[in-house]
Amino acid sequence: MESKPLALKILDTVSILLLGIATYLALVYAPTELVMGDVQRVFYFHIGTAWTALLGFILAAVFSVIYLVTKDLKWDRLQVAAIEVSLIFFLITIVLGSIWARPAWNTWWTWDPRLTTAAITELIYIAYFMLRQGIDDPEKRARFGAVYALVGGLSAPITFFAIRLFRTIHPVVISGSNAAAQGSFHMTPRMLTAFFFALFAFTVIFIDLFWNRIRLGDLQEKVEQLKLKVTI
């Protein structure tokens, strides 16, 4: 039985610490936004998880291309790991956004371009796992998964640029503005500190979870190989 590498153990600990600090900065250090009140504080985790999730989906598309070129199942395992962690992070993004929208927009959900593209992206990647579940042959599963993740990867930039390309009520807080946006705000230096720290913390947490998930995939592969050996 392989034990966890020391670097991963350290990364686990650092991730927990960073999550704690990011929470402190978001809940205590950053000032309360005057118009929206405390609910604005979900913004730090909302953006942190969204950034890493979209990055993970794009990474998965890159792994898909590498798999299709090399046919090495290692890249398939990396792709699955990236998508799984991103899916969880993106679910958190959507839930936090919905909770913020209730007091800000007076509704839990609206079919705005950003919200719609985000929901489609989440559903695309839920369907990805359903597709994989339906295929027994590992190589066929990896090939289909790679093509699907490659096409699905397009949804990540579309979701990101939706608020910059279409008329939407979703605010554009970083680099840009939207005339129709509701719930926009300007960040004070303390808010910026909390924001950038949350981005950094969630990137490290993503790497940590990604690494753990890759190890799980490798173990799964070993068990599958052993199962085949025993049955033969």
Add this chain to the structure above:
Amino acid sequence: MFFQEATPDTSGYMIAGYVIAFILMALYVVSIYVRNRNLHQDMSMLEEMDKSAQLAEEARMPKKSPVKSSNNNRSAKPVTKRSRQK
């Protein structure tokens, strides 16, 4: 700013948001841990099965006679005039 009402109390939504975010992250970490533990259990069980299968196969196989095995050994050096003289 002069006509703005007091900052609304939306702390309930904030707490709900953070609680749900932490629960989702914790559930995912637990799911990784549980899957890892189950796979390790499967691995040790399969390794034991593999070992016992190998032992059973060895017990079933008849012991090879040394003469036969030397005849069948392809990696042995070919017999030459010099080796005969030796």
